[in-house]
Amino acid sequence: MDADKVFRALADPTRRKLLDRLYARNGQSLGELCEDLEMARQSATQHLGILEEANLVSTVRRGREKLHFINPVSLHDVYERWVRKFERGRLGLLHDLKKQLEGE
Amino acid sequence: MDADKVFRALADPTRRKLLDRLYARNGQSLGELCEDLEMARQSATQHLGILEEANLVSTVRRGREKLHFINPVSLHDVYERWVRKFERGRLGLLHDLKKQLEGE
DNA sequence: TTGACATGCAGGTATCTACCTGCCAAATTT
């Protein structure tokens, strides 16, 4: 897994919106995904390319269409490596912060 | 919570490194955090500013030093809004993908 | 086979980002 690609891919609101829309209905074509994005098709293509590069989305061609599917593997890896770690230490970290804000 | 700020903050490898270093030892000063970052102090200041803007780091001044603490609240919010959602649907999403790769 | 439809490719531009250098202010130490 390339954590950098995944984080960078998630850093853009349009791409997060695309993931949300795919979550709502998986397997949409490029045209469908573009519909209410308020940007040119080319821009959406670029965004989807970045999501694909990060392995957050996988595609399948069907005739002249390209169908997009969420690939949850990368996201799960990020969770394992990043979120769980901080989640485990969460209460301790909050304690450090609170203690310091109170003036030691 | 401003999801956009949080994701953008996490998108840079230097900033993720800073979070890791703070996780290893919470409450470090700017100087300490700079030590083996191989970049000018000013650059690190900027990165820490972005982490602070995103509420991923909180700071306390002590004399001429500025101490940095991980603030796990934003990260937890991102987890709730983004990771858990996809985590819940994970097996279903994988199924969609697999089915399609096999040709329906 | 011809026209309509879905997507790909090339390139161009304005803004954002991650660095830098140089100088300044405040707190501590001697």
Next chain:
DNA sequence: AAATTTGGCAGGTAGATACCTGCATGTCAA
């Protein structure tokens, strides 16, 4: 008080990023 340490502020630059337009290719349907 003078020197040192710690951090802040201003501004400048190269490259990345997020858009765009225009044209080409492949697929389906009439």
